[in-house]
Amino acid sequence: MRGQLLKLRFSLIITFLCFGSLLTSLIWYNYNVEPHRLPAPKKNLSSLSEPCKSCTEVMDKVAQSNTEISKKQEDKPEENREGNNKAAEQNSKISKNQEDNPQKVKEGNSKAAEQNSKISKNQEDNPQKVKEGNNKAVEQNSETSKKQEDSLQKVKEVIHKAVERYSQTxxxxxxxxxxxxxxxxxxxxxxxxxxxxxxxxxxxxxxxxxxxxxxxxxxxxxxxxxxxxxxxxxxxxxxxxxxxxxxxxxxxxxxxxxxxxxxxxxxxxxxxxxxxxxxxxxxxxxxxxxxxxxxxxxxxxxxxxxxxxxxxxxxxxxxxxxxxxxxxxxxxxxxxxxxxxxxxxxxxxxxxxxxxxxxxxxxxxxxxxxxxxxxxxxxxxxxxxxxxxxxxxxxxxxxxxxxxxxxxxxxxxxxxxxxxxxxxxxxxxxxxxxxxxxxxxxxxxxxxxxxxxxx
The missing domain is CATH 3.90.1480.20 (Glycosyl transferase family 29)
Incomplete structure (x- = not known):
């Protein structure tokens, strides 16, 4: 649509330039002809007016196009107004969220601070717990090793007794x-x-x-x-x-x-x-x-x-x-x-x-x-x-x-x-x-x- 409007305007400009050039020629002619020359017959003047009819048609089309453009331009503000209303509503929500966010951020920061406090407390306790856990692990490993040693010793004893009994003829x-x-x-x-x-x-x-x-x-x-x-x-x-x-x-x-x-x-x-x-x-x-x-x-x-x-x-x-x-x-x-x-x-x-x-x-x-x-x-x-x-x-x-x-x-x-x-x-x-x-x-x-x- 926008391209058509540009074409019409360009045509209108060309028409006006042609029309201006024609008028300039006529004026120059009237002022520069010899005095003894008789005025041009009316017949020629009427024939000169024929090209203006086509100009008039072009001008009418341009005017009609301008009317349509004006009509559409009158409609667009309403659409723009609706869009602006929606944008304003969204901006209002954003502004409301922006007003609420500081409170939420504050609450989140408070929870984070509380969690960090607990973590810090656990970190303070952990060395003792880790130490206790390590001691238990060492104790369990020691017991496991002792059980394995005892089990191996028992197996060796059983094997020794079996071999002793078996060695007899x-x-x-x-x-x-x-x-x-x-x-x-x-x-x-x-x-x-x-x-x-x-x-x-x-x-x-x-x-x-x-x-x-x-x-x-x-x-x-x-x-x-x-x-x-x-x-x-x-x-x-x-x-x-x-x-x-x-x-x-x-x-x-x-x-x-x-x-x-x-x-x-x-x-x-x-x-x-x-x-x-x-x-x-x-x-x-x-x-x-x-x-x-x-x-x-x-x-x-x-x-x-x-x-x-x-x-x-x-x-x-x-x-x-x-x-x-x-x-x-x-x-x-x-x-x-x-x-x-x-x-x-x-x-x-x-x-x-x-x-x-x-x-x-x-x-x-x-x-x-x-x-x-x-x-x-x-x-x-x-x-x-x-x-x-x-x-x-x-x-x-x-x-x-x-x-x-x-x-x-x-x-x-x-x-x-x-x-x-x-x-x-x-x-x-x-x-x-x-x-x-x-x-x-x-x-x-x-x-x-x-x-x-x-x-």
């Missing part, structure tokens, strides 16, 4: 063995009750979980999975090797001695390849499986199951003893394991550990002085071997983090350093009982390196 005491075995068999009946079969758990009977008070009714489908007869009934073996997973087996060269046993029992699906063969052997007749292994190693068997089946290949056609009825949460994944084994036609033979046997076994060992809520897999399999075999040899049973001979550091397992749950198992207490049986000639513990060339 071992000889089997047949009378002690027969007496202990008879007592264990009469209380626990491992050869008939350790494994669930169709004989000891018929359809309609109930399975009572040993880790809780829950029960499970035996259905025809579940019954069909059970082994028909106990695999150890009316059977006595000569030599059994129970292989624990302790770090003491590292570089032990015990593999040949282990494999020379008539019956080899292993715990919790341990690795046997990748260089471990020389130290732990490869022969397996029975291997246990805690269902927690199915969960954390094989994704509870909810995904691909082939890796699980492949991991069982190393154990051949051995018995797979599963703790399916310790806790109800373990039952479903244990059943999936058995279905997987059957679906892939694996040669391994899955069986269930009987929770009633575990309860009677716990009572038996408590009578021997053991105080714990749950028995370790190693003690369970050792108990079964003591009923099954005339000669029981234990390998990898050493619950301490130092080697018995030179006290060098050991990992918890020969294949990793994962720690056992202390709230479940009392490994040193169990080891003390096993050492007692070793000293009595009932079983034989193997600590340290094994001689090559067999037993």
């Amino acid at each position: 071992w000889k089997k005491q047949e009378d002690n063995y027969q007496k202990f075995r008879s007592n264990l068999s009469s209380k626990c009946h491992g050869l008939e009750e350790a494994i669930i079969t169709q004989n000891n758990k018929p359809v309609g009977s109930e399975i009572v979980y040993d880790g809780s008070k829950k029960t499970l009714k035996v259905t025809p489908e579940l019954f069909s999975i059970f082994m028909k007869e106990h695999p150890f009934s009316n059977k006595t073996l000569d030599t059994c090797a129970v292989v624990g997973n302790g770090g003491i087996l590292i570089n032990s060269s015990c593999g040949e001695m282990i494999d020379s046993a008539q019956f080899v029992i292993r715990c919790n699906l341990p690795p046997l390849a990748n260089g471990y063969e020389k130290h732990v052997g490869i022969k397996t007749d029975l291997v246990t499986a805690n269902p927690s292994i199915f969960n954390y190693r094989f994704g509870a068997l909810n995904g691909p199951r082939h890796p699980f089946v492949e991991s069982l290949r190393r154990y051949g056609n051995s018995l797979l003893l599963i703790h399916a009825f310790s806790f109800s949460a373990y039952t479903a994944v244990s059943l999936r394991a058995i279905y997987t084994i059957n679906d892939f036609e694996s040669p391994i033979r899955p069986v269930f550990l009987n929770p009633e046997y575990l309860k009677s076994l716990l009572l038996f060992w408590r009578a021997q002085g053991l105080r714990e809520n749950r028995l370790s897999t190693g003690l369970i399999t050792t108990s079964l071997a003591l009923e099954l075999c005339n000669n029981v040899h234990l390998y990898g049973f050493w619950p301490f983090s130092n080697h018995p001979h030179d006290l060098h550091n050991l990992t918890n397992h020969y294949y990793d350093d994962m720690q056992a749950k202390k709230q479940f198992h009392a490994m040193p207490a169990e080891f003390d009982l096993l050492m007692r049986l070793h000293s009595q000639g009932i079983l034989r513990l193997h600590l340290g390196d094994c001689p090559t060339g067999g037993k």
Whole structure:
């Protein structure tokens, strides 16, 4: 709009200049013509007035434009007045805020001063508190160090006593063995009750979980999975090797001695390849499986199951003893394991550990002085071997983090350093009982390196 106005004004100026130039020419002509010349005819004058008509039209347009501009200029003051009113209102608010701010700033300054006063007070008190805290920390560190020293000293004493007892020449005491075995068999009946079969758990009977008070009714489908007869009934073996997973087996060269046993029992699906063969052997007749292994190693068997089946290949056609009825949460994944084994036609033979046997076994060992809520897999399999075999040899049973001979550091397992749950198992207490049986000639513990060339 503003550009149009400028154009119109510029046109008006040009028109006025043209008109002025024309008038100047006429005046000059009138005053400078010769006297004898006749005045110009009217006809020429009227013809000269024709250009003025176009000038008049231009002037009319300019006047009209000026009228419109004036009209808009008359409207703008109202808009400006409204804008000015708004600006005045905002300025009033700003002024009001400016008047209030000093009070708020004053209040804020007062709070800041109060906080600074508290900080100053704390700073004055802190040296004393820091000093007290440092003293407590030093005292706690001293107590912690003392406890660690005491604990290490106790471990050294236990190791020293164990080595002292172990250093004595071992000889089997047949009378002690027969007496202990008879007592264990009469209380626990491992050869008939350790494994669930169709004989000891018929359809309609109930399975009572040993880790809780829950029960499970035996259905025809579940019954069909059970082994028909106990695999150890009316059977006595000569030599059994129970292989624990302790770090003491590292570089032990015990593999040949282990494999020379008539019956080899292993715990919790341990690795046997990748260089471990020389130290732990490869022969397996029975291997246990805690269902927690199915969960954390094989994704509870909810995904691909082939890796699980492949991991069982190393154990051949051995018995797979599963703790399916310790806790109800373990039952479903244990059943999936058995279905997987059957679906892939694996040669391994899955069986269930009987929770009633575990309860009677716990009572038996408590009578021997053991105080714990749950028995370790190693003690369970050792108990079964003591009923099954005339000669029981234990390998990898050493619950301490130092080697018995030179006290060098050991990992918890020969294949990793994962720690056992202390709230479940009392490994040193169990080891003390096993050492007692070793000293009595009932079983034989193997600590340290094994001689090559067999037993």
